[in-house]
Amino acid sequence: MPSRETFYEVMRQHGITRRSFLKFCSLTAAGLGLGPEFAGKFAHALETKPRTPVIWLHGLECTCCTESFIRSGNPLAGDVVLSMISLDYDDTLMAAAGHQAEELLEQTVEKYDGQYILACEGNPPLNEDGMYCIQAGKPYVEKLRHMADHCKAIIAWGSCASWGCVQAARPNPTRATPIHKVITDKPVVKVPGCPPIAEVMTGVITYMIAFDRLPELDRQGRPKMFYSQRLHDKCYRRPHFDAGQFVERFDDEGARKGYCLYKVGCKGPTTYNACSTVEWNDGLSWPVKSGHGCLGCAEDNFWDKGSFYSAVTNFGAMGGAEASADKVGGILAGAAAVGVAAHAAASAVSRIRSRNSEEVRHD
Amino acid sequence: MASTASDSLEKRHHRKPLYVFEAPVRIWHWVHALSIVVLAVTGYLIANPLPSIGGEASEHFLMGNLRMIHFIAGYVFAIGFAVRIYFGLVGNKYSRELLYLPVWRREWWRDLFGEVRYYLFLQRDPPHSDAHNALAQAAMWFVNILVGVFMIVSGFALYGEGLGLGTWADTWFGWAIPLFGGSQQLRMLHILGMWLFIVFSIIHIYMAVRADIMGSQSSVSSIISGWRTYKD
Numbered sequence: 099m100p101s102r103e104t105f106y107e108v109m110r111q112h113g114i115t116r117r118s119f120l121k122f123c124s125l126t127a128a129g130l131g132l133g134p135e136f137a138g139k140f141a142h143a144l145e146t147k148p149r150t151p152v153i154w155l156h157g158l159e160c161t162c163c164t165e166s167f168i169r170s171g172n173p174l175a176g177d178v179v180l181s182m183i184s185l186d187y188d189d190t191l192m193a194a195a196g197h198q199a200e201e202l203l204e205q206t207v208e209k210y211d212g213q214y215i216l217a218c219e220g221n222p223p224l225n226e227d228g229m230y231c232i233q234a235g236k237p238y239v240e241k242l243r244h245m246a247d248h249c250k251a252i253i254a255w256g257s258c259a260s261w262g263c264v265q266a267a268r269p270n271p272t273r274a275t276p277i278h279k280v281i282t283d284k285p286v287v288k289v290p291g292c293p294p295i296a297e298v299m300t301g302v303i304t305y306m307i308a309f310d311r312l313p314e315l316d317r318q319g320r321p322k323m324f325y326s327q328r329l330h331d332k333c334y335r336r337p338h339f340d341a342g343q344f345v346e347r348f349d350d351e352g353a354r355k356g357y358c359l360y361k362v363g364c365k366g367p368t369t370y371n372a373c374s375t376v377e378w379n380d381g382l383s384w385p386v387k388s389g390h391g392c393l394g395c396a397e398d399n400f401w402d403k404g405s406f407y408s409a410v411t412n413f414g415a416m417g418g419a420e421a422s423a424d425k426v427g428g429i430l431a432g433a434a435a436v437g438v439a440a441h442a443a444a445s446a447v448s449r450i451r452s453r454n455s456e457e458v459r460h461d
Numbered sequence: 462m463a464s465t466a467s468d469s470l471e472k473r474h475h476r477k478p479l480y481v482f483e484a485p486v487r488i489w490h491w492v493h494a495l496s497i498v499v500l501a502v503t504g505y506l507i508a509n510p511l512p513s514i515g516g517e518a519s520e521h522f523l524m525g526n527l528r529m530i531h532f533i534a535g536y537v538f539a540i541g542f543a544v545r546i547y548f549g550l551v552g553n554k555y556s557r558e559l560l561y562l563p564v565w566r567r568e569w570w571r572d573l574f575g576e577v578r579y580y581l582f583l584q585r586d587p588p589h590s591d592a593h594n595a596l597a598q599a600a601m602w603f604v605n606i607l608v609g610v611f612m613i614v615s616g617f618a619l620y621g622e623g624l625g626l627g628t629w630a631d632t633w634f635g636w637a638i639p640l641f642g643g644s645q646q647l648r649m650l651h652i653l654g655m656w657l658f659i660v661f662s663i664i665h666i667y668m669a670v671r672a673d674i675m676g677s678q679s680s681v682s683s684i685i686s687g688w689r690t691y692k693d
Contacts, residue, residue, distance in 0.1 A: 316626060318639050326626040328644070342523030344513045352513050361510060368644035398643045410508050411649060423649040424509065427656020434660040438667040441580070445671060448582050 105144040105307070119144075129301045129376075130313075131323050143308040150307040151206055151214040153245060154188035157238045158231050158265045158274050159220025163256040164190050166293035169379065170300050186214070189233075200234050203241075207248045215306060216249035218242065218259045222280055223272035230272040239280065246281040251312060253287045253303065254278065257395060260288035260320075267401040278319065285312055288319045290371075292395035297376050298324045318398075320370065329366035329392050332374040335359065353389060363407035364391030371396040476691040481555045481592040482684055489545045490684055493605075496538040497662070501655050503531040508652055532620060539613045555592035562602050569595050587676070591689065597668065604661040608654050615641070615651045 109119055123144065124137035156164075168191075187202050194202060206214055223230035228237030246252060254277040257263035265274040278286040289302055302321055305313050313321040330336065338344070339358040346352060346361060360367065366374070369392050373384040385392050391407070394400040404412030410424045421429075482490070506527050514521055549560045563569045575588035576596035587594060593601065618637040621630030622644060641647045672680035679690040 317635060322626060328622060331623070331625075337518040340523075340525040341518040341521035342510060342514050342527075343518055343521070344510055346513060357513060365645060368648060370644075394645060397645065398639075399646075403643075403645050410652065411645060423652035423656070427653055427659070430656055431659045431663065434663045438663055442667065442671065444582060445675060449675060452585075 103149055104147060105149050106141075108149055109144075126301060126304050126308075129297050130305055140304075140308055143310075147308070147310065150250075150310065151186040151210050152217055152303065152307065153186055153203065153206055153214055153249070154191075154217045154219065155238075155242060155245060156189055157218065157220030157222050157242065157258070158272070159256065159258045160264075161190060161219070162293040163219045163258075163299070164188075166291075166296045167299050168296075170296035203245065207245070211248045212250055214249055215251055215253060215303070216245050216284075217253040217255055217303065218277050219255040220258045221262060221266070221274050221276050223265070223274045224280070225271070225273040230274075242277075242280065246284055249284060251285045251287065251306065252277060252281060253289060253306070255289055255299065256294055257290045257292040257400070260290035261398040261400075263292055264401050266399075286319055287312055287315065287321060290320065290325075290396040290398075292400075294396070295324075295372055295376050295378060298372055316370075324372040324376075325370045325396070327370065327372075329369050329371060329374045329386070333358075333366055333386060334374070335386060348389070356389075359386060359389075359391040360409055362391055363405055363409060363411075365394030365397070365400070365406075366392045369394040369397050478691070479591055479689040480687055481553075481689045482687045483548075483552055483556060484687065485544070485548045486552065486556050487684055487687055489541055489548070492537065492541050493545070494662075496534045496541065497658055499534040500531060500538060501659060503527045503534065504652070504655050507531060508648070535613075535616050535620065538609075539617070542609060542613060558593045558598050559601055559605060562599055573599060597665075600661065600664070604657060608657050612651065612654045612658075615647050615654070619644070619648060619651065 106119065110116075114122075120137070120141055123140035124134070127134070127136035127140055130136075186206055187199070189199060192199065192202075222228060222237070222239035222242050224239060228239040231238040233241055254260045258265065258274075259277045262270070262274055262276045265272065266276070278288070287302065287306070289299060291298070298321075301324065302313060305321075305323075313323060316322050316325060330339070333339075335356060335358045338356070339360055343355075343357040344352060344361040345357045345359050348362060358364070364386060366386060373392070374386065377384045377387070393406050394403065397403070404422065408422070410422045412422050507524070510524060514523060546560065549556050572588040572590065573595035575584060576594050578584040579587040580596070614634050614637050617630045617634040621628055621632075621635050622638075624630050626635075638644055638647055641650055669680050669684075672678075673682070677692050679688070679692075683689050
């Protein structure tokens with residue numbers, strides 16, 4: 099593996115024609131929401147810049163991120179990026195195994211110290227010194243820290259690496275911890291979703307390795323190009339929301355007519371992702387299009403946020419108490435009303451009594 | 462016992478009416494109250510929409526209108542709040558009572574516990590206060606200042622989600638979303654805040670009416686005319 103080769107050279111070695119390469123550049127530019135002139139910039143960058151290696155680590159996870167990634171809607175983009183990545187290290191996708199595979203890691207650290215990108219799928223469990231996730235005889239968290247020490251930047255794939263996801267749900271017995279809370283001295287790009295959309299993943303990684311910089315991030319470290327809007331903002335059922343037309347039950351007339359799923363618990367209004375625009379499986383469909391509400395899988399702690407089937411949900415913060423905001427508030431207001439009525443009655447009684455005693459005194 | 466009660470009655474008898482609530486405070490009170498009613502009704506319906514309406518989506522804009530009314534009432538609430546804070550700084554000494562709790566003053570605590578004892582029927586007469594009694598002041602501070610600020614911050618943060626990233630509402634208030642555990646969580650806390658306002662309103666109206674009937678000084682009419690008058 100010559101160290102100064104470019105992406106373009108690697109792609110050509112993989113039998114990708116120049117025509118396909120240019121197509122990939124324009125599709126990626128379009129996918130990232132960049133202007134047409136960026137297609138040329140992409141091509142130029144990939145032709146001239148030395149290839150940035152990508153190391154893809156797996157912690158506690160279900161591999162749905164990888165499953166999503168290899169189904170990238172534009173197969174070319176997926177293949178290209180995938181072949182670029184699997185050249186280096188991805189324990190799920192690479193051919194190498196065992197000691198040979200682990201050696202690749204050390205080689206990368208030696209050759210590309212401070213230059214490679216660390217893509218993390220899943221997160222490390224910290225309880226019992228990380229013993230809940232052992233790789234090559236060592237806790238995963240040690241491998242993560244070692245590789246993070248020498249990397250340039252980190253991509254946190256999926257909700258596991260970004261927020262913690264299912265394995266960090268209450269009571270989180272293994273203390274599964276998102277990447278940015280373990281590695282604090284490197285820039286972390288969060289690409290949440292369970293899994294993230296394939297085109298979002300290829301878009302983010304291509305941007306980073308082609309332009310050698312982080313995409314613009316929002317307050318919570320997510321790329322603005324894909325996570326700056328809620329599903330609700332671009333949902334094709336939004337007109338039904340604004341009109342006040344809702345699915346009340348999954349088998350009613352509203353469901354057949356494709357009304358808004360807000361009342362059956364769609365989390366589109368509180369979920370930041372690109373599902374309603376990029377969609378899934380080559381733009382085939384996405385949850386709301388298939389008639390089911392969004393679960394909010396790209397949001398922090400979505401697993402502990404209460405029902406997937408109601409708009410007003412439980413508090414994640416209330417120690418697991420199964421009570422929604424309306425229930426808690428309704429009980430408080432009811433208690434206040436009852437208390438006020440009881441106090442009014444008691445006041446009346448005390449007034450009559452004091453009047454009686456005054457009358458007795460006057461007599 | 463009987464003689465001390467009649468002594469205090471005697472004292473009150475000669476008390477002159479006192480101008481406590483200046484016009485800006487009175488106007489704010491009623492604008493604030495109205496905005497809370499509108500916000501609570503529209504807010505409840507945004508979280509728990511009415512049954513679906515039929516026909517074409519293009520013929521209706523029910524949720525859109527409810528949200529718009531909610532946002533306008535939210536602006537009224539927030540701007541009114543800011544004006545009230547300003548007036549608290551320049552108005553009379555009673556207008557300042559909403560802004561802070563004098564927790565460092567021994568008498569304030571004595572009055573607070575006196576009020577609690579009064580409302581528990583353990584004490585015949587409440588401690589004297591001109592504008593707000595200590596208990597009412599504490600309740601008003603917690604709900605109108607503490608919960609009120611939370612509702613303004615969370616409300617504009619959620620409003621900023623619709624306006625979009627980088628807009629003024631997102632820039633100034635968007636930080637509240639991750640701080641309170643995400644968009645859904647903040648919505649639920651915003652709803653809980655509404656319920657706290659409802660609880661406050663129930664007790665506030667009850668106590669104001671009760672004080673008017675049972676107390677020795679005017680209560681409901683004072684927030685209309687501004688004057689505190691004394692009975693007997």
